[in-house]
Amino acid sequence: MSSRAIVVERPGAHRLVTGPVPVPGPGEVLVRVAAAGICMSDREVYDGRRDAGYVRYPVTPGHEWSGTVEAVGEGVDRRLTGRRTVAEGFRNCGVCDRCREGETSLCAAGYDETGFTRPGAFADHLLVPARLLHPLDDAADLRSAALLEPAAVVAAAVRAAAPQPGERVAVVGTGTLGLLAVQLLARYSPAELTVVDPRTERAELAREFGATSVRTPETATDEHGRYDLALETAGAPATATAACALARRGGRVLLTGIFPPDATGIDPANLTLRQLTVRGVFGAPTAAWAFAVRAFTAGLLAPGPLISHEFPLEKYAEAVALVGGGGPGTGKVLLRP
Template sequence: MREIWIDEPGRIRVAGAEPRTPGPGGALVRVAYAGICGSDREVLAGSRPAAFVRYPVVPGHEWSGTVEAVGDGTDPGLVGKPVVGENIRACGRCPACRRGDGNLCSADYDETGFTRPGAWADQLIVPAGALHVLPADSDLRAAAVLEPAACVASACGKLSPAPGERAAVVGAGTLGLLATQLLAAHHPAELVVIDPRADRAELARRCGATAVHADAPATGGFDLVVEAAGVTGTARTAVRLVRRGGRIALIGIPGADDDPPTPAELVLGEITVHTVFGAPTRAWAAAVRAFAAGALDPAVLITHEVGLADVTEAFRLLADPDSGAVKILLRP
């Protein structure tokens, strides 16, 4: 067995590991693929807020795999099933958990890949109740991108897109492109993606965009806008794009130097703003359903695969603007 450790900011290594055995209620998953996202880069750089990471850690919160074993009190029928799984370890008892918002659990933050060993390894142990079973013929390579898709599904659930509406997506990274796919499934009259990277235009169109702009249009009037870039000024761009009385979902997390919209802008426009941090179970279920039905195809976002031993090459590709990297997967 092998696993990747980030011992502290800037220090990453591949190490051997002993085979694991799941405890009561747990499941042992043979990891098929694991993704790398911006928050993993923050863990390596040391820029992730201290409350949301615990060093040393085995990262990996985007993953897919096959159940190899289960612990006592767990359905043995799970063995051999292709799965993805939720990562936030919610307490299950607080008011947020009781209403189905485990991603907002009031207990101390606890998440696979950040405070618990994640999927940058040959094997992963998670609570069996966190698993979502996929159809038997599922593409596990594509399924490894269902974690960010669940976050996007949460945003779409809050926005309630309707056929014939005008929609815009700010940012053509993983979240923005997945949002484009899910919004396209609701048959908007117009679906515009805004991103300055010329190399993302064709990919955005493949995901369902009717138009792609390097800069935000001078006039907006969109019924709904998904902000998925998380860079300085993009939340304000979303406000400028949406019509009065429209809806916005903020998925990207900007830096401390951001210039956010003012309360006056929101009130005078009577703009409804939704935010997303993680995804509750209902959003995971929606993403898995969309994937199983063919309305969501994360595979088109995957540009590179590397083995566990080549994890530093993956980070180099992500840092290189000329690499063309969108989603990179580790392949144990």
Template sequence: MSGRPREGGTPSVRSVVIDGPGEHRLATGPQPQPGPGEVRVAVHAAGICASDREVYDGTRAEGYVRYPVTPGHEWAGTVEAVGEGTVLLGPGGTPTELLGRKVVAEGFRACLRCERCREGATSLCMSGYEETGFTRPGAFADSLVLPARLLHLLPDDADLRAAALLEPAAVVAAAVLAAEPRAGERVAVLGTGTLGLLAVQLLAAHSPAELLAVDPRAQRAEQALTMGATHARTPGSADGPDGTGTGTEGFDLVVETAGAATTAHDACKLARRGGRVVLTGMFEPGARGIDPVHLSVSQLTVRSVFGAPSAAWSYAVRAFGTGLLDPAPLITHELPLTAFGEAIGLVGGGDPAVGKVLLRP
């Protein structure tokens, strides 16, 4: 619940606070009030990802976290308070009732004034990096206050557990929009973590002739077969008609989602001459680079994705609302807010049985 009585009847809320690398606490304070143009959302569920682990470990790149911080950038909830004069227009251009609506929201706090924002590339905002859960308070809390302009409304019957994964789904949607998949193409996805399995679902909706999922964890690779992949294998397994591979011909489109040391390089090697590669994983320093000779001779088109602009969020929310995207099977663990330490330990622990971990306030 988002409001808990304090002494004297004043509502209070809990939040996980990371004061610095390896230091976290459960804080209790007064319930935040939304200002003009803002809403307060009761958090139903919030997902933990590798980026949150980076915040906890202190390995996130400089400038992309500000301590102390309440993390939590993957979440879904219900609007429980609306600030004065706050209006969000519905599909017909008329004001929409926000109170009680199920919602998710964009994380980037784009300025909407710079050249990049004005051309629609809000994830490339030139005013500096600001994001919910990294430099602004996030959703590992009972409630969250944020600008209403960032909201995306969900159907009244939406599963808020599954909707908590719409943030990574929006990142994948940005990759798919950049990739421009075409029916009948041969497509490969490198990595079958959260991003990879969501990518498989969205790419399967474009009717590829073949959709390969590659992951060193055989169990995770095979999970992609239940989500639309036609083949699954581990890196280096033999190609051929026995089901472990797909032949020697390159792929029209390769979507990289793992961010491992070699996967950018491997994705380009997997693409056919003249093929397309989209990189969505977050690479650490020292990752193997792309061979510029191979890039030039093969005439590859390589795109990268960091976060998601508004158009990608809208795409992901529509796919979720129509049933083309179902993140629920990716959830393997749900823990209370008080178990943050246990939850962050599960993420990045290397156990292939651990999928998406949710915190439930």
């Protein structure tokens, strides 16, 4: 029996390789991949635009995925075999001060993540530590579950923001993170839930997910200073500035986008004088993963409508080219091994 995988040898160069099915070592499980999402970070890996400290070539990308446990290694509960599952991407050490505090995405051992420094899920099979698994119900929709990684990032941001019922909330960006954030934030009964994005074609989906209004950046200027909480999800140079502008005096701003090194626009004096609380979120700790999986299982998160395209592994080049292309009909792109 063989197993296929996409390998990005270096920026702009990839191949589909075939080899033996990986064998799980002690503490590991072998997962048969059902679906894997492609995000902008994966496009950056392919284009060579990801910071050198956050990728190791050659690499099999794929950090957003779902699948079924096919085999377990020594020391792993054999009852996991056959379980549908997702898993955390960060290979945290579990013993440093940050990990012991529960902040596993801040592990002091350094950055190490499935799909960037370890082989990822753009493959038929994937090896992951069993301790990172979050098993799903037997009836879980694995197609939708492939989006639980971005959902966990959103869950980390929402938990950090601590929204309260009746607050005014703004979400900047209507990509995968933004629309998943709308779904979760709507469950906190905000007085207003406004989405800001130049892509007006995403407005209908945002409203279906719970947004009370949708604005373009130009029409949102009269909303500046109105929101108790502003959550930024786009990672564009202007979006962090926009989120800070939307927040009221003493308001809270959560940044989840990964910004280019030369991004500017946030005025520290403005943050001080308006007494804004600004926090960044990168990845998701274990508790946020558990939160996202519980919300998905309870039907509070429904990522399926975000998926617009599905491709086999053989069409990886076509699939990755869609991501970040700005096409109005492009939502989440999946590879389906």
